[in-house]
Structure formats: structure tokens, C-alpha cells
Amino acid sequence: MSYRLSRRDLLRLGAGAVGTAALAACAPTGGPSDSAGSQDTSQESAAEPTQIRLASFDWFANVPGIQWAEYHQMEAFPRYYEEHGDVEILWEPHGDGWSTKVLTNMAAGTAPDVMSTWPPIINTWAEKQQLLDLQPLVDLDIPDADDIFLKAGWDQCWDQITQIRMALVTNIDVTSVYYSKPAFEEAGVAFPAQDWTVEDCAQTAIELTQRDDNGQITRWGGQLRPSFVLGYFYYVEAWGGMVRDEDTLMTCLLGEEPALQAFEWIRENMWDLNCLAQTNQVNASGIPNTWTGVLPANIVAFAERSADQFFDLADAMEEGSWDINHIPTGPVDRVCMGAPDQWCVYKGVAERGNHDAVWNFVKWIGAGEWYQDNVARMSGRLPGLASSADKWPSILREIEGRLEPVQLEVILEQLKSGEARGPQLFRFQSVAEELLIPAMERIYVEGAAPVDILEDIAQQVTEAQKETLARMG
Amino acid sequence: MALRLAKRWRLGSSQKRQDLITAYLCLLPWMVGFLSFVFGPMLFSLGLSFFESDLLTRTFFVGLDNYRDLFREDLFWKSLRVTFIYAFTTVPLGSSIALLIALALNQKLLGLGVWRTIYYLPTVISGVAVSLLWLQIFNPRAGLINNFLAIFGVQGPSWLYSSTWALPSLIIMSVWGVGANMLLYLAGLQGIPTHLYEAATIDGANNWRKFWHVTLPMLTPTIFFNVTISLIGAFQFFTQAFIMTQGGPNNATLSMVLFLYRKAFLQIRFGYASAAAWVLFAIIIAFTLLFQYSSRRWVYYEGETAR
Incomplete structure (x- = not known):
């Protein structure tokens, strides 16, 4: 038996498809649990982990064989989940033209929660009031911040114009x-x-x-x-x-x-x-x-x-x-x-409802010794946390024995003496x-x-x- | 428009109404896309050009101030000059070379298909890859061009590192992409009826006269199309300057699009950048209309006289 599709049928189908698409587009986002509306599903959604969007660079690691994105997703995030099982971290690679894209995301209100960046890009974001001021949180949770971070990096996380703490330090680059x-x-x-x-x-x-x-x-x-x-x-x-x-x-x-x-x-x-x-x-x-x-x-x-x-x-x-x-x-x-790479937080987290989860995570990557040691171990870069920075020369020599005769300590001296x-x-x-x-x-x-x-x-x-x-x- | 549609709707038969619905349903996806992603943003940008806005913290009406400031800014005029030089050099150069290659490839050559593919191939390579390739070709010391010149004892210039040679370098590079134009010319050439050449031969015309009195007039619609599209593209040149020179040295390769990109995304002045974009749009429209107007005098459409 064959059925011939008439033009009228086609038009009906087309109208139906357009209507469905329009309804789908107007529906609130959030997945199937939102649309079902039953008590069970709402309980399920309450148990859903809080999401944190993290944007960083795939190319960041200099240690041979290490992929920065892979390290985070396979090792760093699972480690964090051990203590924070109620959180899910979503990795978003900063691609080419990342600063331009982040800016447009900010204009649209869709910027990632946590972002890798550096001066002067971060200063522009601060001037445009797009960053969460971390200073009140630092005062509460990291009261010894002025002592535990390398000064050269820590100072550059403060914006003189807007008077806010823009970020925590990932690592510091030195000439x-x-x-x-x-x-x-x-x-x-x-x-x-x-x-x-x-x-x-x-x-x-x-x-x-x-x-x-x-x-x-x-x-x-x-x-x-x-x-x-x-x-x-x-x-x-x-x-x-x-x-x-x-x-x-x-x-x-x-x-x-x-x-x-x-x-x-x-x-x-x-x-x-x-x-x-x-x-x-x-x-x-x-x-x-x-x-x-x-x-x-x-x-x-x-x-x-x-x-x-x-x-x-x-x-x-x-x-x-x-x-x-x-x-x-x-x-x-x-x-x-002596310029830092930094982790900053988008101001939108206040409305997104994941403010506390985001801060806990940023604190962990910025001031946590395990993560900061791994900045050295996985990326080869010099961590912003002073205690991890002190270990940096020996970590690098553990990875690459041929660095033994190289005076890596000079770079630490440059930072600590104020030269960098x-x-x-x-x-x-x-x-x-x-x-x-x-x-x-x-x-x-x-x-x-x-x-x-x-x-x-x-x-x-x-x-x-x-x-x-x-x-x- | 709406009234006309309503009238047609009332007067038309049921069949015609159905045809009309079908037609508009088929057009709908394109229209939605055009209105949402082209026309809508264009209107938004036009509106924005009358505001001082960073799209983040503040947006306030400034009337025509953005346009006034633009015309007072030296850098804008410099970018305009760079864009004009680039456009009015690359378009005639590219079109002429594309036509010459098309004429050559319209002959009965051995391995014609291979030649056509070779000449078209650069067109399908991404602009970024092409830019990186030419960075090496223009390398003052290790580059292909200067090493070639050195064979004849000529010391080549610094190319992209010289404000005198940077723009000519980008112009030379533009010839790389003539493959697309060449293909259209080739199609145009093959559409010229052979009886015209036969008649010219009978009249005793030599090759030059055949080219001048048959080929060129019959090819004018293709030339018109190619030049119009190339001119629009040339006015919007960006990728090469952005990747290879960042507009330097000393703003020698600062195109208008690069200028407005800097204003929008580095200085976060979206209203001002929108004004620059609309000035560029006006320039492109003006030249396109002028060219369109002039085409009445020199573009020959076969069959037009019969109509």
C-alpha cells in the first residue's frame, strides 16, 4: 500500500514542525526535569550538583606529555569532587580570540563563572565592572593572603582604579x-x-x-x-x-x-x-x-x-x-x-546562585597547596602561592633531570627581591x-x-x- | 507591500493562495535567519552608532557625535586611505590577472583540468593559513622573494617590517586568491557563442580584434559581477592585516575593519565602532551604486536589445 503525500499534507507537516520548534524555543531551559513538574523530579533537581563553568587555555602546560585540559578533567576535578561532591565543573577552552569572545559573553550575561586571564585584559574587565570583588571573601577565608602569595603576583590582582581584588594568581611569568x-x-x-x-x-x-x-x-x-x-x-x-x-x-x-x-x-x-x-x-x-x-x-x-x-x-x-x-x-x-596569569570570577555568579561554590573552587585553585604545587608539576610554570613557588625548582628538576645545573633559583630571587x-x-x-x-x-x-x-x-x-x-x- | 499581498490574497483562487503559502513557507527559514542574524543586528548597530556605549556599563545618546569624532580622528582617515589604496589596487590587479589566467586556461592545453585545479586551489585554503604562509614568503632574510631577488644581486626590502612596503606586500599577496574570479571568467568565456568568433574570422578579424570586439564585450557581465564582489570584499579586508601585521608598522596596514575592530573590542567603544562600520557601509554602497550606474554604458547583456 502506498500513500501519496499531498501538498496540503506537506503544509500541515511544515506548520506543525514550525509550531513545535517555536514552542521548544520558548520553553524554559533546564532540561526535562523542569518540564515534568512532578514532585519527584523537583526533588531530583534539588539533588543535582551545582555547576561551575571554568574557562582556561588548552595550551597552558609546558611539561612534555601534559595536556592542561585533560589534567583538569581527569585529575584535578575528580580530586576536588572528593571533598565537594555537590559540585560539577565544566571545562570551557579559551580558543583563539578568547578575550573578545569573553567580552561579548559578558555583554550577553553568559560569561563563564571562572576565567583564566592576565593584565591588562583583566583590568579592562574590572573597569567595566564585570568581575566579582574577591577582597571580602579573601578577608574572611584567606586572612593571611598578603603573606602567603608572592607579592609581585598578588599586588597585580588588585585594581587601583576600581579598588577591587580582581583575581587570585595562577602563576607568575618572569623575564x-x-x-x-x-x-x-x-x-x-x-x-x-x-x-x-x-x-x-x-x-x-x-x-x-x-x-x-x-x-x-x-x-x-x-x-x-x-x-x-x-x-x-x-x-x-x-x-x-x-x-x-x-x-x-x-x-x-x-x-x-x-x-x-x-x-x-x-x-x-x-x-x-x-x-x-x-x-x-x-x-x-x-x-x-x-x-x-x-x-x-x-x-x-x-x-x-x-x-x-x-x-x-x-x-x-x-x-x-x-x-x-x-x-x-x-x-x-x-x-x-613579573606578570601573573590569574583566575577571576564573573560578577554574574551572584545571580546564578553558585556564588559560594565558585568561591570555594577558586580558593582551592588559587590558595590550595595541592593545586598550586601542580601548577609547577603539570604546567612547569611558577606558582603564585609562595610555599609552592619555593618547591618549583626542585619539582622542575624532578621532571627533567637535565635542569639540575640550571640556576632556576635566579627566577625566584628576581621575584622576591622586587626586580620582577x-x-x-x-x-x-x-x-x-x-x-x-x-x-x-x-x-x-x-x-x-x-x-x-x-x-x-x-x-x-x-x-x-x-x-x-x-x-x- | 502588505496591502498588495492582501489584495492578491483576496483576488486569488484557492490554488493561488496555496501556492503563495507554499512559497512563503519555503522562504521562511531564510527570512527568519536574515531578519534575526543580519537585518536585526544591522538595525541595532545603526541605532548604537548614535550612542556612547560599551554594552556593559553605560549607554547614552550622543546624536551624531560619534560620526563627528570619527571624521576628526586622524587614524580614521589613515585607515580610510589604506583601505582605498588596497581596494583600488587589488581589484584591477586581481581582475586582470584572473582574466589572463582564464584566457590561458580556455585554450586547448595539456592537462587542462590539473591547471584549473591548481589555480583554484588557493581559494579553498583558509585566510589564516594563507597569511602564515605569506609571512614566511615575505621574510626579509629567509623568505622566498628576497632569496630569489638575491640571485640577481638585488637586496629585497623588509616587506612587512617596513611602513613603505607592508601595504604593497598585502596587495601582492591578494593575487594569490584570484582563483575564484578566474573560474567565473572561465565560465563566462565558455558561454560565448562560437558563431560570433566564426563570423569575426570570416570578416578577417585577427586574434586581438576577436578579443577586443567579441570576447571582452561578451564577458562584461562577468567582469561587472567579479569587480563588484571583489570591490566589496577589498573594502572589508581584515584577516591578512590582523594576522600578519596587526595594522603596523606605524599603522601602514590599518584597514577600516581593523580600525573598527580595535575601537570595539580593545577600547570597548561599540557605539563609535558602529559609526565607523556604517561609514564603511555607506562607502561600499556608494561605490557599488556608482559602478552599477556606470554599467549601463559598458556592460552588454546578450538578448537585451531583443527585449
Whole structure:
């Protein structure tokens, strides 16, 4: 028997499908238990675990063979459930363009409960009142917080403008000098001393720079951290200057004499003497500018880099052939980047009803020793909790025996001595960068302008900060 | 529109009414999608352009201030200049090269299918992958171009690291994606009736005259379509600049879309960015209409005179 579907039938079916879809779309979310409405089901839903949405980076772990997402879901979360069986944690990977996506989620009110982030992105979220102030909770549950966290990281969890505790520290990244011992030995140059100065640094770079018969450089002596804000701006402080004023964070001081002297020191060594490699010279090697691969490739003899590539270096270089040192001391100070990755909480948890569960979890990952030890063990990064940070060198050496001769303790010293500190950010950082980055590119990427163009740019930055504040009312 | 529909409904037979319902039911999914995800957001964005808004904490009416501030901002004019240079260089360049390749691939060549596939292949590769590939090609020291120039003793420029060469680099790179245009030209070429060429041959026309008096006029609808679509795309260029140069150095590759992206997502000024988006929309519409208007003079549709 066959049945022929008439057009009328088709229309009925279509109308039925559209109606069903519309009803389904208008129905409240929450799964089948909500729609059933019986007493039994409501009891079931009462027993359902409280959900916490956690957004973080899949690429975060540097330890070979460890996947950050997998570690959390297979090990960290089950461990947490042992003590908090009433909670379910949902892992949401921060993909490409994560900060943009989180921002749109915030506008829609659908941001994750707990999020990985770092400055200055977190400062923008704080300024836009999207974060839960953790300070009252810290006061209650972690009263010794000022003592148990590394100061460099902990201080940067406080927002000076909104006066809130924005986050707890996941880990801290520090800029140090990584150097190739064979490069120094071949050139007959002494390894950098712990208290080396910028003069020593420039002289060492000159001596280590190699040229071929045509005068073409085949290896540069050194390279500074290839970032204007997280690298070059720290030299301003080393010369006794400031990036911006301390009170309003809006007056740009990069046109002042100490800043110009610092910038000129960098420019001269990078462009006139070229003993410090330019960004495009390193890019031209095909090795990413931020990577320590420049050492085994013998593109530079020493380089300022992040504290996140020990295992790669141990693989790429012979054991004992590389080491770590402090940043050179400037005429006034010795200073480098020490910036945290952070866990922050979306303000929406107050309405979502999982506020307490979220805080308990954040406390566990931020201040709990098991999790913080595992920041070192699973990611290789330096934990924000001081007691875990102290164990960090030995944990890394347990994982990778070839790190035994490497002075990992230097990085801890940099943090504890105050050498490693947060970047001096403007109140409206992206507004400042819109003017500063092109100017810095003209000076350092193109070598097409003198540093004193910053006198004018600094004034423009200050004006732009004021205009932005005025516009915001 | 509604009145017309009601009238048609009243006057139409039962069969016609059913046809009308069927037609609108078939159109419904697209219309819902268009209204929800295109037209609705566009209207919202137009409204937003009259507000100072971060969409998070504050939204207040500022009238035309966003537009006024936009036209006073140097960076906006710089991004406009970059966008115009890019659009009015890449479109003629890309269209000409696509046409040349299409003409070549319209001949009886050995392995024609393979050649056509090779030229079309870059079009199906994602913009991000293409950008990463060209980053290596433009590498000043280890890149393909400068190594090739070095064979002739020419020292290549710094390409993406030079404010002089960064935009030309992106323009050169745009030629990589001419495959899609080429395919349309090829289809257009194959649609030209052979009797026109036969008649031209009988009249004693050489190859150049056949191209000029037969091929090109018959291809004008395809050229018109290709150039219009390419122009709209070129005005919206973003991915290459975002991935390869971030608009630098010294804003030399700051396109308008990158400019408005920065304003929206870095400075969190959604009202201002919306104003920039609508200015860009107006520019694109203006040039499209202008081109459409000019097409009456140079685009030839076969059969049009018969109508």
C-alpha cells in the first residue's frame, strides 16, 4: 500500500514542525526535569550538583606529555569532587580570540563563572565592572593572603582604579636572561655576573656579535624581550623614570629625560651598533621572536625570555650548556617583567546562585597547596602561592633531570627581591597603545625615527587619556 | 507591500493562495535567519552608532557625535586611505590577472583540468593559513622573494617590517586568491557563442580584434559581477592585516575593519565602532551604486536589445 503525500499534507507537516520548534524555543531551559513538574523530579533537581563553568587555555602546560585540559578533567576535578561532591565543573577552552569572545559573553550575561586571564585584559574587565570583588571573601577565608602569595603576583590582582581584588594568581611569568655558555666560551667572554650592569650587557653583546667575511652579522650578541610594554618599558624604570604617573595612571612620562635615555640606549645598541638583535632580524631567522630556540640555533648568544621554555631548552641544548641570569642593572634600578596569569570570577555568579561554590573552587585553585604545587608539576610554570613557588625548582628538576645545573633559583630571587614586577599600565591602556605602539615601531622596527619623537607622543597619550575619561563621564 | 499581498490574497483562487503559502513557507527559514542574524543586528548597530556605549556599563545618546569624532580622528582617515589604496589596487590587479589566467586556461592545453585545479586551489585554503604562509614568503632574510631577488644581486626590502612596503606586500599577496574570479571568467568565456568568433574570422578579424570586439564585450557581465564582489570584499579586508601585521608598522596596514575592530573590542567603544562600520557601509554602497550606474554604458547583456 502506498500513500501519496499531498501538498496540503506537506503544509500541515511544515506548520506543525514550525509550531513545535517555536514552542521548544520558548520553553524554559533546564532540561526535562523542569518540564515534568512532578514532585519527584523537583526533588531530583534539588539533588543535582551545582555547576561551575571554568574557562582556561588548552595550551597552558609546558611539561612534555601534559595536556592542561585533560589534567583538569581527569585529575584535578575528580580530586576536588572528593571533598565537594555537590559540585560539577565544566571545562570551557579559551580558543583563539578568547578575550573578545569573553567580552561579548559578558555583554550577553553568559560569561563563564571562572576565567583564566592576565593584565591588562583583566583590568579592562574590572573597569567595566564585570568581575566579582574577591577582597571580602579573601578577608574572611584567606586572612593571611598578603603573606602567603608572592607579592609581585598578588599586588597585580588588585585594581587601583576600581579598588577591587580582581583575581587570585595562577602563576607568575618572569623575564630573565637566558644564555648559551658555548657562545661565551668561544668568544672568550666571561659569563654574565649576577650584578651585571647595562654597560656590561652592551659590552658583552658587542664582543659576542659575530660577522662573516662580508661584514654580515651571523650571530647577534643579545636580544631584549621583544615587546614594547613588557620589555622595553622596564628599562625606563631602570633609568629611574616612569611610564606614567602613579596617582592617576594617565600622565604619560615617556617623553621625560630618564625614559628617553633608556630608549636611546636600546636604540643605539639595536640600530647603530646592532649588537642587540632587532625584532625583524630574529623573525627573519624563521624562529619566533619569543622563543628560546634562538640560543641553540646560535642566532643570539643571550636573550631575555619568559620563564616557560625550560623543557624545550633542555631538549635543544646539551646539559649544562645554558643558564639563566638576572636582567642587567640600569643606572638607577634593576627591573623586569613579573606578570601573573590569574583566575577571576564573573560578577554574574551572584545571580546564578553558585556564588559560594565558585568561591570555594577558586580558593582551592588559587590558595590550595595541592593545586598550586601542580601548577609547577603539570604546567612547569611558577606558582603564585609562595610555599609552592619555593618547591618549583626542585619539582622542575624532578621532571627533567637535565635542569639540575640550571640556576632556576635566579627566577625566584628576581621575584622576591622586587626586580620582577608588574608592567606600569595606563588607566586606558589600549588608548595609550594606539599611539605608543606605532611610534615605537617607527623607532625600533623600522629604525626610521629618533627616540625624541616620544616627547610629542607622550603629550598626545596624556591628552587621549583625559579625553577618554571625559567621554566616560 | 502588505496591502498588495492582501489584495492578491483576496483576488486569488484557492490554488493561488496555496501556492503563495507554499512559497512563503519555503522562504521562511531564510527570512527568519536574515531578519534575526543580519537585518536585526544591522538595525541595532545603526541605532548604537548614535550612542556612547560599551554594552556593559553605560549607554547614552550622543546624536551624531560619534560620526563627528570619527571624521576628526586622524587614524580614521589613515585607515580610510589604506583601505582605498588596497581596494583600488587589488581589484584591477586581481581582475586582470584572473582574466589572463582564464584566457590561458580556455585554450586547448595539456592537462587542462590539473591547471584549473591548481589555480583554484588557493581559494579553498583558509585566510589564516594563507597569511602564515605569506609571512614566511615575505621574510626579509629567509623568505622566498628576497632569496630569489638575491640571485640577481638585488637586496629585497623588509616587506612587512617596513611602513613603505607592508601595504604593497598585502596587495601582492591578494593575487594569490584570484582563483575564484578566474573560474567565473572561465565560465563566462565558455558561454560565448562560437558563431560570433566564426563570423569575426570570416570578416578577417585577427586574434586581438576577436578579443577586443567579441570576447571582452561578451564577458562584461562577468567582469561587472567579479569587480563588484571583489570591490566589496577589498573594502572589508581584515584577516591578512590582523594576522600578519596587526595594522603596523606605524599603522601602514590599518584597514577600516581593523580600525573598527580595535575601537570595539580593545577600547570597548561599540557605539563609535558602529559609526565607523556604517561609514564603511555607506562607502561600499556608494561605490557599488556608482559602478552599477556606470554599467549601463559598458556592460552588454546578450538578448537585451531583443527585449
